[in-house]
Amino acid sequence: MAYILNIDTALKKASVSVSLKGKIISVACNDTTLDHAAFLHTAIDKVLQQAALSIKEIQAVSVVYGPGSYTGLRIGMASAKGLCFALQVPLIGIGTLALMAASMIRVLPESQQEYLLFPMIDARRMEVFTAGYNQKLEEIMPARALILDNHSFLDLPQNSTPVFFGDGAQKWEPICTVSNALFTELSPLQNDLAEMSYKKFLSGNFTELAYSEPLYVKSFYTK
Incomplete structure (x- = not known):
């Protein structure tokens, strides 16, 4: 065993x-x-x-x-x-980020639009460690340190729902200008x-x- x-x-x-x-x-x-x-x-x-x-x-x-x-x-x-x-x-x-994404996709409700997953880890001030994954948990954005501002993530596909989660997402939510962004808690x-x-x-x-x-x-x- x-x-x-x-x-x-x-x-x-x-x-x-x-x-x-x-x-x-x-x-x-x-x-x-x-x-x-x-x-x-x-x-x-x-x-x-x-x-x-x-x-x-x-x-x-x-x-x-x-x-x-x-x-x-x-x-x-x-x-x-x-x-x-x-x-x-x-x-x-x-x-870490792939693990967070795998945990999140398991609990998201079904949707007609594809989810794009962006786990975020707080890296002080307005910076986060993040990466992007599709619903198949394939990496669409490599892991990086990203300084957040109101222009972040504006180039995402319109027919998708971006999901932001993790402790870094808490400081991104107040300045996020992505109209259909979903913020949710991580289990x-x-x-x-x-x-x-x-x-x-x-x-x-x-x-x-x-x-x-x-x-x-x-x-x-x-x-």
Whole structure:
């Protein structure tokens, strides 16, 4: 059985879970903003105990590699790589923005117009980390650091509904001039992370352990 340890320390709230066949069997969450270093290793022990597993039964480790908090990404990636080296198991990398998009498309109502998904992570002042995805979760705009103003996103197709979400969208909404824009809340990501990790595990889509690095987008972002 493919037990996967999932680590997400990319955003303000962190989670660690053990999943089996894409379903979470134990989870620990940290609601203390960015206090991820103190949380992580205790959480790993906790979820293993809850699942009645030894660390040696873990068959892969997945980690959310960014963008996000510089410190959080570094902590998560270092821990995940260390476990993979010690256990001799593969590393699965999940992009933060792709994960957010996968979570959002699952809950959006049916529409005659195509949704275009724009997850946003707060990057201080009027800047966000963002990317664009269509309904098939194909990337239509690569991950970037974007300074928002009232001219942003005005070149989108007229027959689509752009959806903005994530903590960065909160500062975009008051100045947004896209007439049909939809702003909505993002659900917790743990279940979608487990599902995405399992799909990559089945397909053998692993990250090269020796060369894997966080995706910072902007190297000086340290929030």
